[in-house]
Amino acid sequence: MSNTKETPQLKTGKGGWVHYRPEIKLLDCTIRDGGLINDHKFDDKLVKNVFDTCVAAGVDYIEFGYKGSKKIFAQNKFGSWKFCDEDDLKRIIGKKPAKTKIAVMADADRTDYHEDILPKDKSMIDCVRVACYIHQIPLAMDMIKDAHDKGYETLLQLMAISNINEHDLVEALEIAAKCPAAGVYIVDSFGSLYSEQVRDLTKIFLRVLDGTGKDVGFHAHNNQQLAFSNTLEALITGANRLDATINGIGRGAGNCPLELLIGFLHNPKFKIRPVLECCRDVFAPLSKQMDWGYSIPYALTGQMNQHPRAAIKMRASDKPDDYVGFYDQLMQEES
Amino acid sequence: MSNTKETPQLKTGKGGWVHYRPEIKLLDCTIRDGGLINDHKFDDKLVKNVFDTCVAAGVDYIEFGYKGSKKIFAQNKFGSWKFCDEDDLKRIIGKKPAKTKIAVMADADRTDYHEDILPKDKSMIDCVRVACYIHQIPLAMDMIKDAHDKGYETLLQLMAISNINEHDLVEALEIAAKCPAAGVYIVDSFGSLYSEQVRDLTKIFLRVLDGTGKDVGFHAHNNQQLAFSNTLEALITGANRLDATINGIGRGAGNCPLELLIGFLHNPKFKIRPVLECCRDVFAPLSKQMDWGYSIPYALTGQMNQHPRAAIKMRASDKPDDYVGFYDQLMQEES
Numbered sequence: 001m002s003n004t005k006e007t008p009q010l011k012t013g014k015g016g017w018v019h020y021r022p023e024i025k026l027l028d029c030t031i032r033d034g035g036l037i038n039d040h041k042f043d044d045k046l047v048k049n050v051f052d053t054c055v056a057a058g059v060d061y062i063e064f065g066y067k068g069s070k071k072i073f074a075q076n077k078f079g080s081w082k083f084c085d086e087d088d089l090k091r092i093i094g095k096k097p098a099k100t101k102i103a104v105m106a107d108a109d110r111t112d113y114h115e116d117i118l119p120k121d122k123s124m125i126d127c128v129r130v131a132c133y134i135h136q137i138p139l140a141m142d143m144i145k146d147a148h149d150k151g152y153e154t155l156l157q158l159m160a161i162s163n164i165n166e167h168d169l170v171e172a173l174e175i176a177a178k179c180p181a182a183g184v185y186i187v188d189s190f191g192s193l194y195s196e197q198v199r200d201l202t203k204i205f206l207r208v209l210d211g212t213g214k215d216v217g218f219h220a221h222n223n224q225q226l227a228f229s230n231t232l233e234a235l236i237t238g239a240n241r242l243d244a245t246i247n248g249i250g251r252g253a254g255n256c257p258l259e260l261l262i263g264f265l266h267n268p269k270f271k272i273r274p275v276l277e278c279c280r281d282v283f284a285p286l287s288k289q290m291d292w293g294y295s296i297p298y299a300l301t302g303q304m305n306q307h308p309r310a311a312i313k314m315r316a317s318d319k320p321d322d323y324v325g326f327y328d329q330l331m332q333e334e335s
Numbered sequence: 336m337s338n339t340k341e342t343p344q345l346k347t348g349k350g351g352w353v354h355y356r357p358e359i360k361l362l363d364c365t366i367r368d369g370g371l372i373n374d375h376k377f378d379d380k381l382v383k384n385v386f387d388t389c390v391a392a393g394v395d396y397i398e399f400g401y402k403g404s405k406k407i408f409a410q411n412k413f414g415s416w417k418f419c420d421e422d423d424l425k426r427i428i429g430k431k432p433a434k435t436k437i438a439v440m441a442d443a444d445r446t447d448y449h450e451d452i453l454p455k456d457k458s459m460i461d462c463v464r465v466a467c468y469i470h471q472i473p474l475a476m477d478m479i480k481d482a483h484d485k486g487y488e489t490l491l492q493l494m495a496i497s498n499i500n501e502h503d504l505v506e507a508l509e510i511a512a513k514c515p516a517a518g519v520y521i522v523d524s525f526g527s528l529y530s531e532q533v534r535d536l537t538k539i540f541l542r543v544l545d546g547t548g549k550d551v552g553f554h555a556h557n558n559q560q561l562a563f564s565n566t567l568e569a570l571i572t573g574a575n576r577l578d579a580t581i582n583g584i585g586r587g588a589g590n591c592p593l594e595l596l597i598g599f600l601h602n603p604k605f606k607i608r609p610v611l612e613c614c615r616d617v618f619a620p621l622s623k624q625m626d627w628g629y630s631i632p633y634a635l636t637g638q639m640n641q642h643p644r645a646a647i648k649m650r651a652s653d654k655p656d657d658y659v660g661f662y663d664q665l666m667q668e669e670s
Binding site for chain 2 (some may be wrong): 194195196222224225226227228229230232233236247257259260263264272273276277279280284294296299300303321322323324327
């Protein structure tokens with residue numbers, strides 16, 4: 001694997017970055033993370049546009065959504081991308097692209113993985129990304145083994161990293177080091193991390209996973225307008241797998257914008273123009289109907305290292321700009 | 336002066352930053368930089384609210400606007416804060432606050448400084464911040480001497496830093512090292528800098544100014560959603576003077592949001608609640624009438640290290656979301 005010692009040094013100079021790291025892999029989670037805003041009810045035209053955009057932009061992976069349990073989640077309450085059934089994937093993808101891999105997320109305790117993840121030769125899916133909290137690591141290991149044995153590339157998404165102490169984190173990573181996942185992601189679920197924390201965490205991941213061949217990945221949230229910069233911090237420290245979404249869409253404050261990340265990565269295989277087309281045609285109009293992106297309530301939950309759910313609720317209330325009332329409420333709850 | 340070796344180390348840990356640096360000085364330029372959007376035509380009620388907010392929040396300096404030349408700028412075309420006449424300052428400020436200093440900006444070649452900057456004992460102003468491009472350094476030195484001799488604290492704002500090569504920069508700083516300014520600011524005029532460039536520049540400023548007692552300052556723009564993170568990068572590297580604006584208001588993509596910066600700085604003298612009140616009462620409604628903050632055209636000029644004026648013009652046109660047309664235009668102009 002690459003780590004900070006082995007990766008080629010990025011060069012800075014007048015006018016910006018000159019060099020690029022060919023091993024960097026981008027995963028677009030526009031439909032998956034954006035789907036958390038609207039219960040995964042994107043129409044086919046939008047999903048098809050996003051898919052075509054990612055292929056044209058040279059993105060390495062596109063993550064459509066979840067393999068959600070139909071026992072837990074009623075199919076009439078959620079859109080297709082909560083379940084990513086094969087027929088839905090086929091309808092959008094058509095002929096599989098040569099270079100862009102199809103990914104889905106499998107949430108620990110929310111996926112009937114033995115049944116719902118088919119053998120790879122019966123699926124459009126290339127890669128299963130297992131998401132878990134630290135107490136679910138044993139379950140996640142079983143999920144990864146199951147998907148790996150069925151023929152998939154696998155990835156591990158360790159959520160709520162800001163609530164894990166270093167001793168527990170090292171133990172979790174030592175377990176993950178033995179699984180077949182190609183990469184392990186740092187997930188800043190609450191958008192609470194500052195740059196030096198990202199650097200420290202990336203170094204811990206690189207150190208414990210050293211010699212396993214696994215990449216370190218980073219998934220940001222933009223609560224404090226740090227999604228892009230924290231993604232760069234992880235990259236500079238040695239992370240090779242980066243998540244982004246078109247126009248930064250995603251639950252709450254959203255994610256690292258793909259158009260900013262491609263602007264930074266000078267690898268000629270990544271193209272910004274298709275992303276700008278999609279922003280113009282899809283996300284500029286959509287942003288007038290759906291609420292995502294930075295706003296002060298998300299900044300406050302990020303500052304306090306809290307789940308954004310209170311901020312999401314407040315933004316959807318009849319007082320979306322009562323920042324002081326929201327701050328006072330958070331302060332009262334903290335005491 | 337503080338530099339990276341001497342400043343106390345910031346501590347990171349679960350839950351965020353623990354320590355703070357008491358020498359950090361915040362300058363709020365809400366009215367000054369925000370005034371670039373509306374030709375400095377803020378009404379008294381708004382200016383008074385911002386001023387009271389800064390005092391209550393513990394901000395060290397509030398910058399009202401420019402000491403613009405009345406020969407160059409017609410008084411009937413600009414608001415009061417293009418000129419910062421004493422009567423206007425008195426009307427807003429009333430009794431001078433104990434801890435918050437009053438600052439104005441004097442632009443090189445756009446200020447009749449001999450006439451319009453009064454002796455300090457006849458003024459509400461505490462601090463004159465001289466802004467210049469590198470070719471105006473000799474003029475800026477004369478402006479700083481003039482203001483210093485009249486009794487003011489002075490600061491130097493070196494603009495368009497991303498267009499200055501290192502040899503010229505060191506020469507400029509060696510000249511600035513001899514002037515009486517209390518601080519010299521790095522100004523990312525185009526919002527084009529990435530974190531490592533900010534770090535490198537801050538180190539150059541610290542090195543050349545070492546032993547002079549001058550602080551290094553940082554003024555960000557948010558073209559690439561990096562205003563806050565770059566401000567933190569400068570701070571962590573050793574900059575002691577930081578610019579911010581309430582709700583990130585400012586020309587184009589705006590500036591580093593004061594509410595994010597105060598959330599990061601754990602110095603108990605800074606208070607976030609008054610800033611949230613001002614965001615609720617003033618800037619949430621204002622944002623529905625005025626356009627500032629991140630959008631893709633600003634990201635593109637930032638990526639290309641260009642002045643935001645083309646993006647500002649495009650955002651005010653009848654096609655504010657035609658990102659592809661704008662990108663193609665920039666590409667054609669580049670060739």
